[in-house]
Amino acid sequence: MDNKKIEKISRALSDTNRIAILQEFKKKKDCLYCAEVNDLLDLTQPSVSHHLKQLVDADLLVPQKEGRNFKYLLNETVLNEYIACLNSLKD
Amino acid sequence: MDNKKIEKISRALSDTNRIAILQEFKKKKDCLYCAEVNDLLDLTQPSVSHHLKQLVDADLLVPQKEGRNFKYLLNETVLNEYIACLNSLKD
DNA sequence: TTCATATATTCAAATATTTCGATGTGTATT
DNA sequence: AATACACATCGAAATATTTGAATATATGAA
Numbered sequence: 001m002d003n004k005k006i007e008k009i010s011r012a013l014s015d016t017n018r019i020a021i022l023q024e025f026k027k028k029k030d031c032l033y034c035a036e037v038n039d040l041l042d043l044t045q046p047s048v049s050h051h052l053k054q055l056v057d058a059d060l061l062v063p064q065k066e067g068r069n070f071k072y073l074l075n076e077t078v079l080n081e082y083i084a085c086l087n088s089l090k091d
Numbered sequence: 092m093d094n095k096k097i098e099k100i101s102r103a104l105s106d107t108n109r110i111a112i113l114q115e116f117k118k119k120k121d122c123l124y125c126a127e128v129n130d131l132l133d134l135t136q137p138s139v140s141h142h143l144k145q146l147v148d149a150d151l152l153v154p155q156k157e158g159r160n161f162k163y164l165l166n167e168t169v170l171n172e173y174i175a176c177l178n179s180l181k182d
Numbered sequence: 183t184t185c186a187t188a189t190a191t192t193c194a195a196a197t198a199t200t201t202c203g204a205t206g207t208g209t210a211t212t
Numbered sequence: 213a214a215t216a217c218a219c220a221t222c223g224a225a226a227t228a229t230t231t232g233a234a235t236a237t238a239t240g241a242a
Contacts, residue, residue, distance in 0.1 A: 007105050013098075017230095044233085069188065086174050135203080
């Protein structure tokens with residue numbers, strides 16, 4: 001994982017709304033529906049859409065279309081790679 | 092560690108210049124001098140000062156005055172706490 | 183096909199970040 | 213004391229981010 005990718009993931013994580021989205025996966029088992037994120041955040045629908053896009057663009061979330069709904073999966077592989085980069089800072 | 096703190100650390104990490112500073116600790120043994128950071132980055136001194144401030148404000152670096160020089164230590168405790176928060180997203 | 187629902191996109195305003203030149207502050211050297 | 217050095221702060225310009233209103237697109241239901 002190069003530094004541009006680390007930068008992008010860090011930026012995706014640098015917003016409490018987006019952190020709250022990721023933490024919601026702890027309560028939900030596997031996936032999170034777009035509508036659930038709209039309920040979770042105190043923001044309009046376009047703003048929520050914007051935040052979800054940041055997380056998807058950083059590959060932290062994987063979107064899946066389901067009829068006219070969207071659901072998101074947490075990309076643990078990318079999260080683990082990011083964590084490994086942070087751990088490597090410590091020698 | 093609350094979400095505001097996670098946001099702040101993530102933001103501190105969301106810049107390739109600051110990532111490069113942290114990675115420089117891998118080459119250096121224990122601490123990094125301000126002058127070394129000035130040499131490392133292709134930026135003016137005020138810009139470097141700004142980036143170091145972001146890292147210090149996020150508690151990722153601990154500044155130590157040494158005469159008229161400044162040296163920085165990596166705060167592994169905070170880095171570990173941050174990594175623990177990220178790991179907890181996966182449960 | 184028509185209508186309603188779910189989500190994305192566009193646009194603009196407000197705010198935040200990055201950068202650098204100029205300057206300030208503190209410390210060592212002479 | 214005068215000067216030089218190391219770093220911080222200020223001010224302004226350029227750019228990026230966040231937000232919401234308006235609108236577009238895609239899908240399912242009637």
